[in-house]
Amino acid sequence: MPESVVISIGDIPIQLDPDIISGDFQFEKKMEDFISDLTPKIYLNVFCGSFPENIHQEIIFETNISWRFGRLGHKWVISYPEVSAHQLGIFNRDFSNGNIYVSNENGDENHFIFPLSYPMGELLMINLLGLDRGIMLHASGVIYKGEGYLFPGQGGAGKSTIARLWNQLPGVEAINDDKVILRKMGDTYFIYGTPWHGEGGLALPQSAPLKQIFLIEKSEHNYISALSQTQSIIRIMNGAFLPLWDQQKMDFTLGFLSDLTKDISVQELGFVPDKSIIDFILNLPIN
Secondary structure (H helix, E strand, O other): OOOOEEEEEOOEEEEEEEOOOOOEEOOOOOHHHHEOOOOOOEEEEEEEOOOOOOOOOEEEEEOOOOOEEEEEOOEEEEEEOOOOOOEEEEEOOOOOEEEEEEOEEOOEEEEEOOOOOOOHHHHHHHHHHHOOOEEEEEEEEEEEOOEEEEEEOOOOOOHHHHHHHHHOOOOOEEEEOOEEEEEEEOOEEEEEEOOOOOOOOOEOOOEEEEEEEEEEEEOOOOEEEEOOHHHHHHHHHHOEOOOOOOHHHHHHHHHHHHHHHHHOOEEEEEEOOOOHHHHHHHOOOOO
16 A cells, blocks of 8 residues: 655645555656655545445536536535546545545556546646636746746647757756646745646756746747737636636636736747747847
8 A cells, every 4th residue: 555645736735645455556757756745735535446436416517528527515526537547536615635536547456547647636736726826827837047937838839849948958947848837925926847747748846936928839030029918818818727617716817817917027939949049038138
């Protein structure tokens, strides 16, 4: 039986308490880097190989990729009923504790799906962040000289490409090439790496104060373009993980984005996918 473990993502320590007699769950490759000795704020029991019967939940949000949200009395339910990767989560109202049920990994009776793997971990994090903590974006993020640069973009915009180009520069930490958490602590915004990376496989648990946001797209030449606050909010929202099932969390998210785009410089960045873009960014007047 595996021991309890604390995973810290976005400076939110989550304790996982497995409840199995034999076997173990499979750590995803990058998830082990997020093991922490911080005092947990979230407590989750993990049940491996067994699922509760007759869950009569009220479905309130459903996607075309199988996961769904429901209510069971005063509890939230997240379910992902794929045969090969069955997951079920039942949580209290603020997601501070709950139970996650996971199936076997690829039919191996001694190995189980990691409880914070897709989609359960990301959906849990979206809900935790929506409770006045922050947001998660489709973005790459890098830390250079102690400062964070955030590059939101849609699929194919070049998030992994620009993260790999930065990663070739000495002293740079590419904290993720697909999913980055953004929080405000006091008067300062911070970016945080997550374990859920993109095709570049870049994922680190580091964080740093946010310096600037560049909304990226590949181009035949390097350029920046000013955006209005409204344009910035809309563009960032297009790549945000929005808690659409919860009005209170949506209200917080919209307010967070409004404040963010007032406080932090946001620009459109077109870039040639080679190392010239790094020099271009570092020589901008804001730097």
